[in-house]
Amino acid sequence: MAHRTWGGRFAEGPDALAARFNASLAFDRALWREDLWQNRVHARMLKEVGLLSEEELRAILQGLDQMEQEIEAGTFPWREELEDVHMNLEARLMELIGPPGGKLHTARSRNDQVATDLRLFLKGAIAELLEALLAVRRALVREAERHLEPLHVLPGYTHLQRAQPVLLSHWFLAYYEMLTRDAGRLRDAKERLDESPLGAAALAGTGFPIDRHFTARELGFKAPMRNSLDAVASRDFALEVLSALNIGMLHLSRMAEELILYSTEEFGFVEVPDAFATGSSIMPQKKNPDILELIRAKAGRVLGALVGLSAVVKGLPLAYNKDLQEDKEPLLDALATYRDSLRLLAALLPGLKWHRERMWRAAEGGYTLATELADYLAEKGLPFREAHHVVGRLVRRLVEEGRPLKDLTLEELQTHHP
Missing domain, CATH: 1.10.40.30 (Fumarase/aspartase (C-terminal domain))
Known part of the structure; x- marks a missing residue:
């Protein structure tokens, strides 16, 4: 049985099924870069306050560097029985450098460790999403500029009934405005999560003379969090990000829905590029807008992540509870879903083929x-x-x-x- 850092209290090991049920490595392994970064900064802080020697710090940093190389090369010995990314990295460090590796966790708990990793991960993920959003917004502006001519008109709809004619460029810019607000929501969320939980330990801080301002600064946070209970117990920062992702996906879903409708024979306004469509296994004539349909469907998946995490945290007492392990899987999935949806739309939009005459006839009819x-x-x-x-x-x-x-x-x- 693998050595567990918390095993001293127990006379026997966990049930095999319980151990698998308890493990989170399958999804929290995504935090390995943030965990290594945090470990380096935490080790340097321990040296600064006299809890590590120069020699111990050097050994720890060398071990962490070797582990990073192993992970990037695909040779790191991940072990599910060690539960999570934190224990895997700590166990490997101790294998590589011996007793100094066991000092790294001084003045720290996995409770503040994972909260710090998650905030670091989200800061990077939001920066990536803002770039992806910018690419879609630029694509929308370029398409609007391409379709400024007065003849590039389509019917505007209310209740899905023809209402008044609008320029196609106006349609593109409507979604530009929505996505601009989506970017603002992500920036707001990033601003609020930019505080460091590190040093809160399990829930009550630590008696060691640590320097929380040092670790916050070196990890790129504005400041340490002020309350240790709040630092380890709260996931409102994750919910806020999920809420922004949900609203963003709703906007992408609406755009996808309109493009799906407009690409039908009944509307005939637009044709989806071949690279973003599929055919039928039985009907040779079919050209199906599968990518747009999946973006529409995956909006429900992101909504489910928001509702799911809300249900997890709604009744939790302070401070940390194992329930919070359930924050990462839906959050990481929602981040990837939104990112990929944005990237696909940025590539798809320039390839849309709009049928100007068909749109004009539709805009002219219906007493618009x-x-x-x-x-x-x-x-x-x-x-x-x-x-x-x-x-x-x-x-x-x-x-x-x-x-x-x-x-x-x-x-x-x-x-x-x-």
Whole structure:
């Protein structure tokens, strides 16, 4: 049985199924870079306050460097029985350098360790997402600029019924505005999580003379967190990020839904690039917008991550509880889902083939200029509500006769109102 750092209290090892159930290595291994970074900074701090010698620090840093090389080369001996990324790295360090490796965890608990790793990971992940968001926003602006001509018009919809004509560029820029707010939400979340939990230990801090400002500064945080209970118990920072991801995915889902609709034969406004579509195993003619459909579906997956983590933390007493192990899997999955969705849309948007004539005909039909006609009558002095009623009667008559609004003559209009 593998040595466990907490095993001294127990007369026997855990049940095999319980050990597998308890392990989180399968998903928290993603935090290895952050954990190594934290270990280096923590070791340097311990040396600064006299808890490690220069020789011990040198051995620890060399061991951590070797472990990083092993992980990057794919030769690191990951062991599920050691539960998580933290214990795997600590155990390997002790194998490499002996007793000095056992001093690294001085004045630290996995409770503040994992909270610190997760905040570090999220800071990097948010920076990556902001770059991906910027790429989509730039693609939207470029497409808007390509379709500025007055003939690049499509129907605007309310209740999914034709309402008024809008420029295609206006459609692109609507999503640009949504994604700009999404970027702002991520920046806000990053600002609030930019505090270091390290030094809170299990929940009550530590009696060792540590320097929390040193570790916070060296890890790139603005400051240490002020309350040790809050530092290890809280996951609102993760929920805030998940909330921003959820809203962002909702916007991508809406865009995907519209593009799916517009690519149908019934609309016929746009064709999805071949590289982002698939065919049918039985129907040779099919071209299915699978990537857009999956973006639409995965919005539900990210929403599920937000709801799931909310359910985990809603009733937890202070401070740390094992329930919080369930924060990482949905969070990491949601981050990857949103990132990949953004990257796919940034690549897909420039390849869309818009059918200008089909859009124009659709925008011209459906009596979409009825509002402008009512406005014209209002400009002539007719109260708008009366103008609205007059035009409504005209539209009903034209519908009954099967005529478009553009066929209406001035004389006909004057028969309804001089």
